[in-house]
Amino acid sequence: MSDHLIAFRRLRRERAFTLGVVLTVTIGPALGALFVALAGALMAPSAPLAQPSELFRVSRNDAGPGPPGLLSVDDVRSIMATGVAAGIAASRTAETVFKCRNQTQVVMGEAVTPSYFGVLQVEGLLGRGLTGADTLAEEGAVVSEGLAKRCFAVPDAALGQPVQIAGRDFTIVGIAPASFGGIWAPSFRLINFWVPLDAMKAHWFPGYSVPRFEDPDYPLLVAVARVPRKFQPSLQNALRGLSEILEKEYPSRMALPRAFEATPIGQILVSPNAAPLVRDAMAGVRVGVFGLIVVLLGNVGVMFMREVRSITADFTTRRVLGAGHWHLSRLLLLATLPLLLLTFPLTIAIATSVARLLSRLYGDRLIGITDLAVDLRDVAFFWAAFVGAAAVGSAYGLVGAAGTRPLLRRAPATTGRSVRLGCAAITTALSAVLLTLAVTMYRQMSEIPQPSPDVRWSQIHIAGMDFDLLHDRSPDSMWGMRIRDEISRQPGVVSVGWVENLGLNLGPFRKQLIRSVSIDDPSVPASTRRLAVVDGVTSGWLQALDGRLTEGRDFTPAEYESPARTAIISRTAAATWWPNQGAVGKTVWIRMDPADTTSVRSVVPVEIVGECNDWFTHAEKAWAAAPPLFLPISARGLTQGYLVVRHNLNSQVAAASVQRTVAGLMPTPPLRASGTMPELTRPKLAPFLAVQSLFWALSCCSVVVALIGTITLISDELIRRRRELGIRIALGATPGQLTRTLLREHFVGLALSAVSTTVLLYWSSTLLRRFVSATLFGGPVQTQSVLGGAVTIWSSIALIGLAVSAIAARRIAKLDPMRVLREVDG
Known part of the structure; x- marks a missing residue:
């Protein structure tokens, strides 16, 4: 009993040691376990799918038209014709307005083929999945459990309820479990609903006109195939043979030859879904977490080593009376063992609380975070590692105090101080x-x-012809100009401008992101060419977006009506491409036809005449991590785009005014999203x-x-x-x-x-x-x-x-x- 009292008195007296042990052994394991759970949830979320080993994502790895990796309708049919796949689920992801009861939200969703839920075999699905009958008059929709809770409080109550998605009426026929996030969520965005692909057509997807969407050979879809085990060895050979067959048909077909590849579904959310920034950032956090844990382990070991040596050095009277070193070190164990055991539930409480906080903050926006939970085995592993470091430090201090080796006997004066100083330094x-x-x-x-709160943002799809940046062709449709002119006449409207993502290439080769490159000369090697975020803008865009020119000039009226030969660059793009030089007067070579990847005809020089500040213009900027380049276009012939309206009105009044104006010009106005800039960009x-x-x-x-x-x-x-x-x-x-x-x-x-x-x-x-x-x-x-x-x-x-x-x-x-x-x- 006296040993216990002595040990606890000593521990109470040495508050620095006690506080250091509690905080270090609590924060370290909690941080390690929390990161393991978070990395697993983001990088490889578990999907409730039956027999996931049979699922493969089929993609295209050539440099054909359209975004890389996507398939066309003809591609899906050709793959099914090979006979190796039992079924193929195809989808297209986009963001749109979801209305239920009195709530209006802008959420991510997928338009899917009728075979989607049958191929994936989602477990825990309430109700039913989509079928071919859902493309008729009364379309069916499947919503996520989180969206059902937000709209109806109880998920089961959502079944059979009417909702409106992108201006179309649907009936909820199924509720997907919270852990199911679709087959491809851009930049970890959570998928909230699934609707029939045929019901949406081109009225929903930004960047694609009606003719392009209805072209069966244009790649638009993400596809997942269910391949039975007995056919999996022949899957790659079948896709390779299909590529050779399609190549023989070229150039009789309009599209470029395809080159297909299959990837296990377990890697879908690791590679295609992960934005480069998030992947790199998670890798950086991983290095930092484990480096910090290593330092913490060393810190704990040093603290216990010094404490054991201190006990053996201080209790000289007990040593004279015959107390052994084990008896003296037992005093430390009697005091610190309950202390270490106390840190375990504290570690669990901290890790669990932080996980719940992350779920509450980002659960309705990020895939994998909906129901984030910390595995107790990870907590126990990291906690045991810290306890092991304490044991190793105690053993080292005990052996050194016993004086079994001359080197260890001198350790308190030499090695001990060096270790302490080194630990503090690191x-x-x-x-x-x-x-x-x-x-x-x-x-x-x-x-x-961050634009001013009075900037409103709506995306409207305009049915018409594609405009041509190479030739001054007068399109038939005038909807874009009429809508802009009508809205600009509304009371309280300051400025109106159209912005459309053109998706053009800098140079003749498609790559992913812009880096610091030399783009003045078209003879630059292909490895340095990058895909840019190129926006087409109409007159009034700069004022509507609350932007300003930092150098150079704005486009002239003649440049808006003529083929694009001038451009305005963002400040960051200018600093990245031409550091300390200035961009005004420079020339970039831009491929004006995204579908043409071989001909030099569509590559034209464009002179930069101005430099502007950075700001959001559309959703793709939020995760592409690429600075924009702006080209002048005419409002005539716009097929879709972002109509930016800057005004002094109430948000609801402004949205209603825009909708009424568009409804007066178009019978079925496909208004996709309306609200302030911060409201629409915050989820992205x-x-x-x-x-x-x-x-x-x-x-x-x-x-x-x-x-x-x-x-x-x-x-x-x-x-x-x-x-x-x-x-x-x-x-x-x-x-x-x-x-x-x-x-x-x-x-x-x-x-x-x-x-x-x-x-x-x-x-x-x-x-x-x-x-x-x-x-x-x-x-x-x-x-x-x-x-x-x-x-x-x-x-x-x-x-x-x-x-x-x-x-x-x-x-x-x-x-x-x-x-x-x-x-x-x-």
Whole structure:
């Protein structure tokens, strides 16, 4: 009983050690388990599908027309004709307005073939899936469990209820489980409903005209095939043979030859679905989390090593009376074992609470986060690792105190201090790097343009001919110009402009993202060509989008009506392509016909005449991570686009006015979305905000750990050296001399932190550029700002550590030296 009392009294007296153990062993396992759960939910969410090993995503890997990886209707039919697939589910993803009861939401959904739910065999589906009969007058729709809860409170109550999707009437016939997110959710966006593909046609999908959508050879669909096990070995050969057959038909067919490939469905949400930014950011968080955990493990081991050695050194009386080292170390175990056991439920509580918070914040917008849960096995694994580090540190301290080896006997004076200083240095350096990364990403994210609240955004599909940027062709349809003119005459309207994503290529080859490239010369190698976000804009676009020119000039009226030969570039694109040069007067070579990937005829030079600030223009910007380029187009012949209306009216009044105006010009106006710019862009930023939150949480944890480690180690060392300090005071050392001595010694460790921080920053400069430069509207990371941020963070931690050292030294210097010696010997 006396041993227990002595142990608990010692633990209560050493508050720094106790607090350091509790916080470190609680934060570390919780952070590790939470990240494992989050990474698994985002990168490889589990879908409730029957026999998922039989499902393969079939895609196209050639450079044909349309977005890469998609299939056409003819492609789907040809693959079914091979006989290796038992069925194919095809879909097209887009965002639209969903109305139920008195609620109106802008959500993601899929238009699917009737075979969709039959091929996927979704488990836990309430009601039924879609069939061919749902494309008739009374179309059926399947909604997600989360959307049903938001609209009807109880999911079961949604069955049979009427809803309106993209202006069309549907009846809910099924409710998909919350864990089912479709077969391809762009940038981790959660799929909320499924409707028949034939019922939607081209009235829903942005970027495709009616003739293009109805072309059976134009790729529009994401396809998943169910292939029985006995046919799986012959799947790739069948697709290769199909590609050869279609190639023989070329050039009799309009499309380019196809090259098909099949990917297991387990990789669908890892590769095609993951936006490059989120993938890279998750990889960066992974490195940071495990690096932080390694440092925490070392910190725990050092703390327990020092505590064991302190016990064996302090209880000299017990050693004289015959107490063995195991008996002395048992005092530490008696006190810390209940303390370690207490951290386990605290770890579970913290990890579970944070997981629920993430589900509440992003569950209705991100796939995999709807019902995020932490696996207790992961918590137990990380917690056991920390307890193991404590055991290893205790064993090392026990062996060193026993004096079995000369090297270990001298460890408290040499190795122990070096390990402590090294641990503090690495912890401080890591926290500086992580927080600098978080701050840099925050700066990049904060530069995402936030338009004024009075900017309203609606997307309207206009049925008409495709306009031609190469030739001055007068289209038959005048709907685009009439709608713009009519809305501009409404009271309270400041400016109206059309913006349409053209999806054109810089150069003759299709790639993914813009990087720093030389694009003045069409002879630039194909490996440096990139797909740009190219927008066509009409007159009034700059004022409607609340934009401004930073250099150069706006388009002239003649340039809006003539074939595009001039362009305005965004500020970030100019800084990325021509750093420190200026973009006005430069020339870019743009392929004006996306379907033509071989001919030089459609590649024309375009002169940049102006540079403007960055802001959102449409949904694709939110995850493409590519700065825009603007070309002048005429409002005549627009097939679809984003009608941006800037006004001084109430939001609901403005939306109703726009709808009435369009309804007066078109019998069935396909108004897709209406609202303020922030309302429509906020959901699209959910993946980026989630990653930013992860960086902030990780960096804050690292700073807290660095402070805990620095303060704990300094306080622990001062307590251990009370005897030495008492002797110094007895020999006449003044408080000032004692304080300067301790500050000088501790400054050495903090100087090591500065050196290690600089080395880590130099090593991680490529890492920072890769992760942060890929953010939306993000230019290259400035080395000066990164180094300045790291120095600021390190200086703050160092000043706090030195302040703790100075305060503790001043307090010890005021004590009676004889009392200090008696406390240490007692």
